[in-house]
Amino acid sequence: MLELQHLCFEVDGKKIVNDINLTIADDRFTVITGPNGGGKSTLARLIMGIEFPTSGKILFDGVDITNMRIDERAKLHIGYAFQQPPRFKGMSVQRLLTLANGHNMSKEECCEILSAVGLCANDYIDRDVDGFLSGGEVKRIEIASLLARDLKLSIFDEPEAGIDLWSFAKLVETFQRLQEERKQSIILISHQERIMQLADEIVIIENGSIKKKGSKDEILPSLMDEFDSCAYKK
Numbered sequence: 001m002l003e004l005q006h007l008c009f010e011v012d013g014k015k016i017v018n019d020i021n022l023t024i025a026d027d028r029f030t031v032i033t034g035p036n037g038g039g040k041s042t043l044a045r046l047i048m049g050i051e052f053p054t055s056g057k058i059l060f061d062g063v064d065i066t067n068m069r070i071d072e073r074a075k076l077h078i079g080y081a082f083q084q085p086p087r088f089k090g091m092s093v094q095r096l097l098t099l100a101n102g103h104n105m106s107k108e109e110c111c112e113i114l115s116a117v118g119l120c121a122n123d124y125i126d127r128d129v130d131g132f133l134s135g136g137e138v139k140r141i142e143i144a145s146l147l148a149r150d151l152k153l154s155i156f157d158e159p160e161a162g163i164d165l166w167s168f169a170k171l172v173e174t175f176q177r178l179q180e181e182r183k184q185s186i187i188l189i190s191h192q193e194r195i196m197q198l199a200d201e202i203v204i205i206e207n208g209s210i211k212k213k214g215s216k217d218e219i220l221p222s223l224m225d226e227f228d229s230c231a232y233k234k
């Protein structure tokens with residue numbers, strides 16, 4: 001279980017994350033959404049230990065991880081797929097997946113994971129994760145590297161960003177499978193209705209705070225009405 005208690009992150013007096021209280025029970029699929037610049041990615045970075053809160057606490061399975069380093073959190077089986085993934089010149093896709101998995105991964109195993117993100121393994125397995133991969137390709141390889149790990153909590157930051165329609169459909173299938181298997185908790189930051197449809201809980205973050213949270217049935221209809229009225233105003 002993940003517990004965020006009065007979590008705050010401030011830079012130069014600006015409250016980017018402001019008193020967030022949130023509990024994510026085991027094996028739940030939580031979608032975080034909200035306007036651009038609302039603080040979603042910052043919250044994900046705080047959970048992963050890329051940034052540290054100004055105040056408040058983060059507990060994971062009852063352990064206070066607030067001041068733990070990113071590598072220590074990774075050992076607790078917490079993983080994060082960046083909104084804008086890093087590239088690794090000189091490292092092949094197969095090597096990256098093997099490092100993520102912790103064991104030597106066969107071509108067949110890599111193939112299964114790559115196809116879950118809509119990539120044909122034969123075309124990618126020997127390629128480097130470098131600047132020659134397109135944005136959508138590197139994004140899907142980043143997601144595959146999380147799928148290759150044995151995680152208790154996976155955080156995906158806008159997995160749909162830069163992904164074509166066909167690959168997005170494949171990703172939705174993969175997230176649906178993860179949701180149905182319920183082997184781990186998933187936090188997915190997304191603006192996509194199809195992804196929100198998979199959620200056990202939707203959390204809307206605006207101006208650094210939780211504006212609303214609840215089940216998909218409680219949140220989604222009013223969210224869609226808001227989208228419709230914004231579109232109408234345009």
Ligand SMILES: Nc1ncnc2c1ncn2[C@@H]1O[C@H](COP(=O)(O)OP(=O)(O)OP(=O)(O)O)[C@@H](O)[C@H]1O
Nearest residue numbers: 011016034035036037038039040041042043083158
């Ligand atoms: N370390 C930092 N220093 C200064 N400003 C920051 C820092 N981290 C985040 N911000 C600012 O905080 C705000 C929230 O950023 P964040 O990336 O968390 O938003 P978001 O909700 O994920 O947005 P989007 O939907 O556009 O991805 C932005 O205005 C961003 O520029």
